Amino acid sequence: MHPVPTPPDRLAGLAPELLELVLSFLAPRDITSFGRTCQRARTFIRPSNKILWRSAFLQIFDDPKHAWALLLPTARAEDRQRESSWDWFQELHRRCTAFNAVCETGNGALLANPEHVVTALLDVLDTASYTKMAGVGNRVSLNVEFLERLFRIAPKAERIVHDYHRDVESMSLPLELMREEDHRFTRSMLAQQQRTIAIPEWASRFHVSYGKTKREDLSLQAKSTARRLVYDWSVTGPNSDYGPFASDGSGTVNWQTLEAITSLMHRIFDSTRGLKLLTPSGFRNNIPHTLSQDPLHPEDWAGINRIWVGTYAFLDYRALVHYNFANTIEQAIDLSAYEESSGDLMHLRLQISDDEELRGDHRLKSDLPYCKDLPKLYFEGHSGGRPGGRLPIIVRGSACLVPGARQVRWRFIISYSGVDQWQLEGVQPGGIRSGGIYGLWSHVDHEEHGPMGPFFYAPYNVCHTSGS
Numbered sequence: 001m002h003p004v005p006t007p008p009d010r011l012a013g014l015a016p017e018l019l020e021l022v023l024s025f026l027a028p029r030d031i032t033s034f035g036r037t038c039q040r041a042r043t044f045i046r047p048s049n050k051i052l053w054r055s056a057f058l059q060i061f062d063d064p065k066h067a068w069a070l071l072l073p074t075a076r077a078e079d080r081q082r083e084s085s086w087d088w089f090q091e092l093h094r095r096c097t098a099f100n101a102v103c104e105t106g107n108g109a110l111l112a113n114p115e116h117v118v119t120a121l122l123d124v125l126d127t128a129s130y131t132k133m134a135g136v137g138n139r140v141s142l143n144v145e146f147l148e149r150l151f152r153i154a155p156k157a158e159r160i161v162h163d164y165h166r167d168v169e170s171m172s173l174p175l176e177l178m179r180e181e182d183h184r185f186t187r188s189m190l191a192q193q194q195r196t197i198a199i200p201e202w203a204s205r206f207h208v209s210y211g212k213t214k215r216e217d218l219s220l221q222a223k224s225t226a227r228r229l230v231y232d233w234s235v236t237g238p239n240s241d242y243g244p245f246a247s248d249g250s251g252t253v254n255w256q257t258l259e260a261i262t263s264l265m266h267r268i269f270d271s272t273r274g275l276k277l278l279t280p281s282g283f284r285n286n287i288p289h290t291l292s293q294d295p296l297h298p299e300d301w302a303g304i305n306r307i308w309v310g311t312y313a314f315l316d317y318r319a320l321v322h323y324n325f326a327n328t329i330e331q332a333i334d335l336s337a338y339e340e341s342s343g344d345l346m347h348l349r350l351q352i353s354d355d356e357e358l359r360g361d362h363r364l365k366s367d368l369p370y371c372k373d374l375p376k377l378y379f380e381g382h383s384g385g386r387p388g389g390r391l392p393i394i395v396r397g398s399a400c401l402v403p404g405a406r407q408v409r410w411r412f413i414i415s416y417s418g419v420d421q422w423q424l425e426g427v428q429p430g431g432i433r434s435g436g437i438y439g440l441w442s443h444v445d446h447e448e449h450g451p452m453g454p455f456f457y458a459p460y461n462v463c464h465t466s467g468s
Contacts, residue, residue: 019044024055028096031056047089054088061095062143064127070289072373074405094120099146103154118160118206121147125209128287147283151210158213161206204255208429211281212266222263224336229260230440230454231315231335233324241368242442242452243409243425251368251403253427261438262429264313265456268342272311273463277345280462285435288406291461293433300352302399302408303433303459304379308348310457312424312441313340317451324449340453348395348412348457350381363413363420363444364398370409371401383414394418402427410437413444420444424455435462 023031023045031052035045045052068076068083098120128143151157207213216222229235235257236242239249244257262281269279284290291303315323319338326333358364358378370376380396397412408431412424423446426439436458443450 020049020052020055023052024059026056028056028060028092047087050088053092057088057092060092060142060146061124062127062129062131062141066129066131067127070129072371072401072405074371074373074403078404091123095124095146099150102150102157102160114160115200115202119202121150121160122202122206122209125283125286128283130287130290141284141287144284144287158210158215161210161213162215199256201255204259205429207259208255208262209283209286211279212263216263217267220336223267224334226260226263227315227335227338227340228323229257230264231320231323231452233449233452236440236452238446241366241411241425242423242446243439244427245368245409245425249368251370251409253402253407253429258427258429258438261440261454261456264340265311265438265454268313268340268454269311269456272342272345273309274345277309277463280435280458285458285462286430287434288431289433290430290435291433291459297352300377301374301432302377304350304352304377304399306350307460308350308437308457309345309460309463310348310436310455311343311345312453312455313342314451314453315340320451321449346383346457347460348381348383350379350395350397353378353380355380358396358398361396361413363423364396364411366411369403371403371405373405374401376400397424406431408432408437410439426455426457435459 023034026034031045035042047053064083064086068079071079098117101117124143124147128141130139130141216226235247235254236244237247239247240254244254244261246252246254266279266281273279291306293303294300294305297305314320315335315338319335323333323335323338355378358380364378377399378397379399380394383393383395394415395412396415397410399408399410401407402409408428410424410426410428412422412426413420414422414424421444422441423444424439424441426437428434428437430436436456438456439454440452441455442452
């Protein structure tokens, strides 16, 4: 015999705590459908029922309080007002609306308000936290699963990373008339083509968090436009310590430059890493505290003590000079024909150090401000390429918090035979003990018109296929 369904009016007659428990296991749209069955049901699911909507929210998402508890004082202070006014119903509605906008055929809602959609999904990432599953020990985030499911099931979901923007009509062809194979720009790349468009930080930041798209991977024009930012001498300089930071001396991240660096370096690392390593991009590599802290070194908040893998890239110097001098006379050249070279797959073995000489090292000093919620750390180590390659090189550097306390800034000084050669300035966009470090390298003495290029390093733990 089949069980007899419980009529909605009988279900609505349950004790409130039982009804909340039953409804909390339903999808939000099913809760809404239940509310249409009778007056009592409609009253029960009102937005002010915080217990119900909190339970429904936590069936899909991580509890934001876990992520807030890990914020450092500066970042927590910025979030304080939002925490105090948090509304479970409104936040659930906002996130589900964004999800549906990406899944919608034609993406009409996404086109109407891309900022609303993207910032809602960034908020999902910002409140993600890893928890251990009982009896298993695996680490899982419902927020990451939500984002990955969205891009797995939505038709042409990567459109959200590309150039849907209110100012897109300034392009030579209307968006709706462009063939998809011609429509490979991300928002930052569109800005390079149409310089009148101001690219918002949220757009570049979402691309950094998402990682490489299929469109840009197949597009020579996408590579060219990313190179136009990465290899432009005027984009960086002494006011940004020759790294991917704002040129106003604030020490904050220049997300558009960082987006271009990640776009190039994900491709380059893919071609360098070999079969035993993965490229650690995507949402799950952009959450703070992805890697646990070493209990033997509690002072190492940045997770320095480990093996790091990565590489660097460079244009032929003649192409670099040609491009930059062409820029000064407003005759920018197409960089799609100038494929960059890359170094070997490098292994950095780093160790935190309290050596006073490092603290006084003039190469590790910076005029850019940093957040002092956590102390600046210093480290030393060595690096080598593939077996049979050149002798190991000596590395020293520092790690500190970017103003705002949400990202980590890294500086590496590379020495050969006791002589300092290269300065690497990078950002860990995922925050403390997360995925990769992306940045720019240049000569330590920063000669005018000197060589420079992008680099990428990531913890070996998050690159190895076994996850060990």
